[in-house]
Amino acid sequence: MTQSQVPVDSVKHAEATPEQPQPYRELGLKDDEYARIREILGRRPTDAELAMYSVMWSEHCSYKSSKVHLRYFGETTTDEMRSSMLAGIGENAGVVSIGDGWAVTFKVESHNHPSYVEPYQGAATGVGGIVRDIMAMGARPIAVGDPLRFGPLDADDTGRVLPGIVAGVGGYGNCLGLPNVAGEVVFDPSYAGNPLVNALCVGALKTEDLHLAFASGTGNKIILFGATTGLDGIGGVSVLASETFDSATGGTGRKKLPSVQVGDPFTEKVLIECCLELFAAGLVVGIQDLGGAGLSCATSELASAGDGGMHVDLDAVPLRATGMTAAEILSSESQERMCAVVTPENVEAFLAVCRKWDTIATVIGEVTDGDRLVITSQGETVVDVPPRTVAHEGPVYSRPVARDDAKQDALNAGSPESLPRPETPSELRAEILRMAAAPNLASRSWVTDQYDRYVRGNTVAAHGADSGVVQVDESTGRGVAVATDCNARFVALDPYTGAQLALAEAYRNVATSGAVPLAVTDCLNFGSPEDPHVMWQFQQAVRGLADGCAVLGTPVTGGNVSFYNQTGTTAILPTPVVGVLGVIDDVTTAVPAGFAGADGDAVVLLGGTAAEFGGSEWAHEVHGHLGGHPPAVDLEHERRLAQLLAAAAADRALTGSHDLSDGGLAQGLVEAALGGGHGARVDLSGVHDDTFTALFAESAGRVLVTVPADGLDAFLARAGAAGVPALRIGETGGDALDLGEAVGVLSLDELRTSWEATLPARFGAVSV
Amino acid sequence: MSTRVGVITFPGTLDDGDAARAVRRAGAEAVPLWHGDHDLQGVDAVVVPGGFSYGDYLRAGAIAALAPIMTEVVAGAGRGLPVLGICNGFQILCEAHLLPGALVANAGMHFLCRDLVLTVENAQTAWTRDYAAGDQLLIPLKSQEGRYVADAATLDELDGDGRVVFRYRDGGPNGSTRDIAGITNAAGNVVGLMPHPEHATSALTGPSADGLGLFTSVLARVTA
Amino acid sequence: MARVVVDVMPKPEILDVQGQAVTRALGRIGVSGVSGVRQGKHFELEVSDGVDDETLHRLAGTLLANPVIEDWTVTRL
Amino acid sequence: MARVVVDVMPKPEILDVQGQAVTRALGRIGVSGVSGVRQGKHFELEVSDGVDDETLHRLAGTLLANPVIEDWTVTRL
Ligand SMILES: Nc1ncnc2c1ncn2[C@@H]1O[C@H](COP(=O)(O)OP(=O)(O)O)[C@@H](O)[C@H]1O
Numbered sequence A: 001m002t003q004s005q006v007p008v009d010s011v012k013h014a015e016a017t018p019e020q021p022q023p024y025r026e027l028g029l030k031d032d033e034y035a036r037i038r039e040i041l042g043r044r045p046t047d048a049e050l051a052m053y054s055v056m057w058s059e060h061c062s063y064k065s066s067k068v069h070l071r072y073f074g075e076t077t078t079d080e081m082r083s084s085m086l087a088g089i090g091e092n093a094g095v096v097s098i099g100d101g102w103a104v105t106f107k108v109e110s111h112n113h114p115s116y117v118e119p120y121q122g123a124a125t126g127v128g129g130i131v132r133d134i135m136a137m138g139a140r141p142i143a144v145g146d147p148l149r150f151g152p153l154d155a156d157d158t159g160r161v162l163p164g165i166v167a168g169v170g171g172y173g174n175c176l177g178l179p180n181v182a183g184e185v186v187f188d189p190s191y192a193g194n195p196l197v198n199a200l201c202v203g204a205l206k207t208e209d210l211h212l213a214f215a216s217g218t219g220n221k222i223i224l225f226g227a228t229t230g231l232d233g234i235g236g237v238s239v240l241a242s243e244t245f246d247s248a249t250g251g252t253g254r255k256k257l258p259s260v261q262v263g264d265p266f267t268e269k270v271l272i273e274c275c276l277e278l279f280a281a282g283l284v285v286g287i288q289d290l291g292g293a294g295l296s297c298a299t300s301e302l303a304s305a306g307d308g309g310m311h312v313d314l315d316a317v318p319l320r321a322t323g324m325t326a327a328e329i330l331s332s333e334s335q336e337r338m339c340a341v342v343t344p345e346n347v348e349a350f351l352a353v354c355r356k357w358d359t360i361a362t363v364i365g366e367v368t369d370g371d372r373l374v375i376t377s378q379g380e381t382v383v384d385v386p387p388r389t390v391a392h393e394g395p396v397y398s399r400p401v402a403r404d405d406a407k408q409d410a411l412n413a414g415s416p417e418s419l420p421r422p423e424t425p426s427e428l429r430a431e432i433l434r435m436a437a438a439p440n441l442a443s444r445s446w447v448t449d450q451y452d453r454y455v456r457g458n459t460v461a462a463h464g465a466d467s468g469v470v471q472v473d474e475s476t477g478r479g480v481a482v483a484t485d486c487n488a489r490f491v492a493l494d495p496y497t498g499a500q501l502a503l504a505e506a507y508r509n510v511a512t513s514g515a516v517p518l519a520v521t522d523c524l525n526f527g528s529p530e531d532p533h534v535m536w537q538f539q540q541a542v543r544g545l546a547d548g549c550a551v552l553g554t555p556v557t558g559g560n561v562s563f564y565n566q567t568g569t570t571a572i573l574p575t576p577v578v579g580v581l582g583v584i585d586d587v588t589t590a591v592p593a594g595f596a597g598a599d600g601d602a603v604v605l606l607g608g609t610a611a612e613f614g615g616s617e618w619a620h621e622v623h624g625h626l627g628g629h630p631p632a633v634d635l636e637h638e639r640r641l642a643q644l645l646a647a648a649a650a651d652r653a654l655t656g657s658h659d660l661s662d663g664g665l666a667q668g669l670v671e672a673a674l675g676g677g678h679g680a681r682v683d684l685s686g687v688h689d690d691t692f693t694a695l696f697a698e699s700a701g702r703v704l705v706t707v708p709a710d711g712l713d714a715f716l717a718r719a720g721a722a723g724v725p726a727l728r729i730g731e732t733g734g735d736a737l738d739l740g741e742a743v744g745v746l747s748l749d750e751l752r753t754s755w756e757a758t759l760p761a762r763f764g765a766v767s768v
Numbered sequence B: 001m002s003t004r005v006g007v008i009t010f011p012g013t014l015d016d017g018d019a020a021r022a023v024r025r026a027g028a029e030a031v032p033l034w035h036g037d038h039d040l041q042g043v044d045a046v047v048v049p050g051g052f053s054y055g056d057y058l059r060a061g062a063i064a065a066l067a068p069i070m071t072e073v074v075a076g077a078g079r080g081l082p083v084l085g086i087c088n089g090f091q092i093l094c095e096a097h098l099l100p101g102a103l104v105a106n107a108g109m110h111f112l113c114r115d116l117v118l119t120v121e122n123a124q125t126a127w128t129r130d131y132a133a134g135d136q137l138l139i140p141l142k143s144q145e146g147r148y149v150a151d152a153a154t155l156d157e158l159d160g161d162g163r164v165v166f167r168y169r170d171g172g173p174n175g176s177t178r179d180i181a182g183i184t185n186a187a188g189n190v191v192g193l194m195p196h197p198e199h200a201t202s203a204l205t206g207p208s209a210d211g212l213g214l215f216t217s218v219l220a221r222v223t224a
Numbered sequence C, D: 001m002a003r004v005v006v007d008v009m010p011k012p013e014i015l016d017v018q019g020q021a022v023t024r025a026l027g028r029i030g031v032s033g034v035s036g037v038r039q040g041k042h043f044e045l046e047v048s049d050g051v052d053d054e055t056l057h058r059l060a061g062t063l064l065a066n067p068v069i070e071d072w073t074v075t076r077l
């Protein structure tokens, strides 16, 4: 079938047929939204325009339900916080300066639903999409990460979803040559049927190379480059395909097209090198990645950001499928494509660079004077719109917000205090081994062994560390550290505090590695915004996060909202994943995780411990219990703690450190011992008079550090001066964790066996 | 004047920057070579680095082996030019028939990234003369198709002539035949291995600096 | 005992990246006249005579092919 | 224009891990009577009529298959 056989619903035709029924509801538009489009255009939209508006006004692209809340991030960001920010919310990704003329850009994005439908491709294209966002800032991507959430480890569907998602993250990222340096693997029943695949990417650039989406300069050319455009990912829009137009439920092949996209990491790798060469040669005025909403998004956003109009000719777009309608070309989510604005005199040079990299590049239009986005197909005008109405002036909703008092009060009343606890030393000892093997605490090696953490040769710390540490400038040793975290059970118990605890943990993880926390990104995974109780969780989490950032002085530079994460009417646990990025002046001062120093180093616990078990891993794993209140969060303390850790690291005063979070001090000791390869003798009596509390409470603001014996006094004095509680609880050495008669001795071998067996036992060995 | 070591970049090559860095750390000059050129720029040795050239489509290394630059590498190897293939580079050298056998999917059927210990079995090659036979090197392995296979006759010949250069000390986690991690050609100037010595040239960004010896070995040779 | 062949191909509307790379490589070995190459998987099964077509298709659709992005054919030899 | 199919299979002496994995998985989906599964590659080529068998075999033996580990068959449809 050739293009000319596809009937075109042109603007002229639309004017002539004002009453023609249009399937706007199937496209997800509400009656009033459709009415508004007709009002903007003064006529009915063409199929192509309808496709553009419907996808750009979708929750995913327009943030229509979250906008009113996200504004709060801007309102709470002070000028001082802004001082290091070169680009913030609204750009493809936030950019912060890290000194020496270097800047870094980073962002987390969700690809949850596609990864449930087709785990491998869904996860793979999730990584591909966030990497293009980073490229669109003019940066070289330098690392990726993958916060993941799944249903119960033993659930059947987890056996389908997890291996596919992990293989997809690895398959794409490894082939792209980006080290995977951070992430999470969390299991909870609420994610069964709705796994969370959040992908993180970090990029580095010289401050002067910052590029923003921008299409100004009448006569400048619009160049589409990268992969060809096909039918993948157009899902719903195919109700507009003419041959199925009459039967909304019809069943032609194309109608049944799944909205999955298939990734080609090889093409993206070449696209990265091609883009960087184009930037270096100064051939790019503006650039935009093609992600969700494909050309609809790229053309309308480029045009809106510019000072002129834009004309695009769809006949020039290289297609990989025959008979694509204008609506389909505009909505296609084919991967590995970018769109650039180039001055006429540079077009030849631009195309030459693309030829060198075997990258298809085509001039598809130009910037015009005037203020309209005009798109033609087969010689007819199929789109003629004010671009801002598509890209930025979509609907905005203030959805009802209501705390579910009954449910929330019951949750908070269900205190974990009454849960039966281990008491005798042998019971406590057994509990430590059981927790070490818990799905949420066991070794992640089954996952991380499938990810390349070495490529590019700049990875200083990755899997098993508290944060991923990557060298940015080899000549100075300047680098960045990044960590993502979220204990969604805390958020469920108290969304405001829970979000601050997620922020505090990621912030602490970065400082624990010896870096100074600088900026925040987030990926807000929630249920349906049409449910007032979900909107309450969302609003509370946003406020908690923003207020927390104000106290810590770390701005939210960007992020992503993912709504409608639910199975049936049951929403997932509210999961605002928080990513924190820090700078480290000299990566050789980065502190290794765990007991990495010499035998005889002093083991020091920073921060205080209280009987806090609400939302704890122990309550979840041992009793399947979720109730009470989350641990208290003290952000001023977190700030002092981070300053102490970063300063001590810079002076090389620490031989090792590890954040305490899920599983409490018990799990922290296990990970520190196994990670650093040294045992320790520890006296728990000073931590808390109740041994069980000392071991399993999840009080925030705690870090385990080791210091050389001769440096102990100086360090304790330093902690005292910083106002951070510090207690020597033991010393490293031997091949066992010796917790005294209160608990007994656990050999590193038996700990390792329990800790490492869980995931391989479920999914099979990664190697032979 | 210092030794000049070429590092080839194909579309999809990933570890070229790291290979060049390793060459510099060894005290040589790294010379970028482009897959589409027919010119080795008079280098004294060539590294075919790791990655996913052409996305590993068809077979790992199959399409890259046909690149113009490889015609020159094959000719150079025939004249005794030292050539080192790392990971995807090893696969490319096998596909180009500079080395016998082939590399197929890991027995575990997963991409595998892990630090492991190699035993140096042949310290006579152009790339291993700075080691002693029996040396043990801690080096990362990161590959999807790292299982070395060849017919029995070839394997016996490799073993008989001492052409197995590296073996996995604790057994090949990818199911590699006879735990073979790296081999050499009869002349000893062409070496291929699956693990990544270029990622073990500094304890800061790798598990050790044990891999540097490969890059200094070739130095010693061409300046000798 | 019967021999059954299952061929699995990427759906036509899905980009066949491997096939494209191969097509471009053909020039390298001086082969002309081959315009398009598509790559899929080829399975050979040893099947006892009792096994019916319905079973074979279930097998193909669940284990050998990914119905979301691939089509398949079952041929008894 | 002619349609040509090239099927590439691992040599019998090469351990076919994918095929074995599929064979093991058969039980899980309750399929019995399938004793062995071997996995290879399936290529579909668009070939202009001028191209002779000799060329097709060179194409198969130098590019589509690696003779060290694989056998292949060429079929004109
Ligand atoms: N899916 C994943 N991808 C990459 N790294 C991961 C993943 N899951 C966990 N990790 C890494 O494993 C280690 C432990 O994870 P986690 O327990 O969340 O660390 P922390 O509690 O310090 O945040 C961290 O280094 C984390 O980055």
Ligand SMILES: [Mg+2]
Pocket: A484, A485, A486, A505, A661, A662
């Ligand atoms: Mg954590």
